[in-house]
Amino acid sequence: MHYPLPNVILQPLVDIALREDLGRRGDVTSAAVIPAQTEAKLHIVARESGILCGIDLAGLTFKTMHPDLVFHAHLEDGATLTPNTVIASIQGNAHAILSAERTALNFLTHLSGIATTTHDIQHLISHTPTRLTCTRKTIPGLRDIQKYAVRTGGGRNHRMGLDDAILIKDNHIALAGGDIILTIQKAKAYAGHLIPVEVEVDTLEQLERVLEEGVSLVLLDNMPTDILKKAVAMCHGKTATEASGGITPNTAKAVAETGVDFMALGYLTHSARYLDIGLDYI
Structure with missing residues (x-):
């Protein structure tokens, strides 16, 4: 049975990771080339087979970056992934989505790698x-x-x-x-x-x-x-x-x-x- 970790454990990790990536001026690339009010919808997609882990951390990362972002998880942790599986969708301010992208993916790729390795050895x-x-x-x-x-x-x-x-x-x-x-x-x-x-x-x-x-x-x-x-x-x-x-x-x-x-x-x-x-x- 799946027992996700509560946000009180996850939030400090998200805060530290976002602060590290945003640095002193935020995402200067997005600020330079994309109008501030641009809206977008992007999708988190698996590019290889494995076991999903870290979806709650990913969602919390996007919501912390901008509370108005709409994060919709299509799968829960523990789900089996195959190439091109759509894991989640994020809709809202494009700057916020792109600013949180790497932090969210760092959590997902690392934790899913551990879950996949564990599953394979098991x-x-x-x-x-x-x-x-x-x-x-x-x-x-x-x-x-x-x-x-x-x-x-x-x-x-x-x-x-x-x-x-x-x-x-x-x-x-x-x-x-x-x-x-x-x-x-x-x-x-x-x-x-x-x-x-x-x-x-x-x-x-x-x-x-x-x-x-x-x-x-x-x-x-x-x-x-x-x-x-x-x-x-x-x-x-x-x-x-x-x-x-x-x-x-x-x-x-x-x-x-x-x-x-x-x-x-x-x-x-x-x-x-x-x-x-x-x-x-x-």
């Missing part, structure tokens, strides 16, 4: 029970909408921030004294009963010790698939498993086929391509 692993998740490897300031795009594409979110859960990594262990068990025990004492505790391991020996202590989840980091499969078997019935570390569309299928419960890909947000979407005068 399709690759759909024959397995593994659930696809993103990471905190996001563009500063855009995490909420990038993670929303992952959900739109059929993926799940890992931690939204450092306050969601305890995830003990190698640096935490080293700076906490070097003992993985004592580090876990400290974390459990701090967490209470509401904060899950996850621990990163990169060897089967580490994993064996962690399982003896017990945690909510183990992060199996950068393990070859043969070792990962053994780790998943060791964890069966004891704790949930999550694979991470350089997973790409080329390796996702093999990782999922090890039987791991979750698969975390920074790739979804830091390496997803832009989807080609344009604004056309038809």
Whole structure:
């Protein structure tokens, strides 16, 4: 089910992006060549196949630029796009439409790219029970909408921030004294009963010790698939498993086929391509 983000989250992003693009004098090109009162109707059109995401941001961008613009979305986020699909129409002052064009398309192309990449990888692993998740490897300031795009594409979110859960990594262990068990025990004492505790391991020996202590989840980091499969078997019935570390569309299928419960890909947000979407005068 589609749950769009509220405007209270989106509006600050739109304001910052428009202010950045308009600079100190606004759209000097439109001002120079198009009469100020010119009216126009333009259409947002997909130029390749993919999954739509960011339509509310696009509409809000145009309405913020000029409240009298009429923005009509023909599709909702999550819709499947094919080349020449008309996504939305905008009617009103031509200066305002052109001034907001790039900002609106930047949101749409970026978020639709993330949603499409997520959808494509989810399709690759759909024959397995593994659930696809993103990471905190996001563009500063855009995490909420990038993670929303992952959900739109059929993926799940890992931690939204450092306050969601305890995830003990190698640096935490080293700076906490070097003992993985004592580090876990400290974390459990701090967490209470509401904060899950996850621990990163990169060897089967580490994993064996962690399982003896017990945690909510183990992060199996950068393990070859043969070792990962053994780790998943060791964890069966004891704790949930999550694979991470350089997973790409080329390796996702093999990782999922090890039987791991979750698969975390920074790739979804830091390496997803832009989807080609344009604004056309038809």
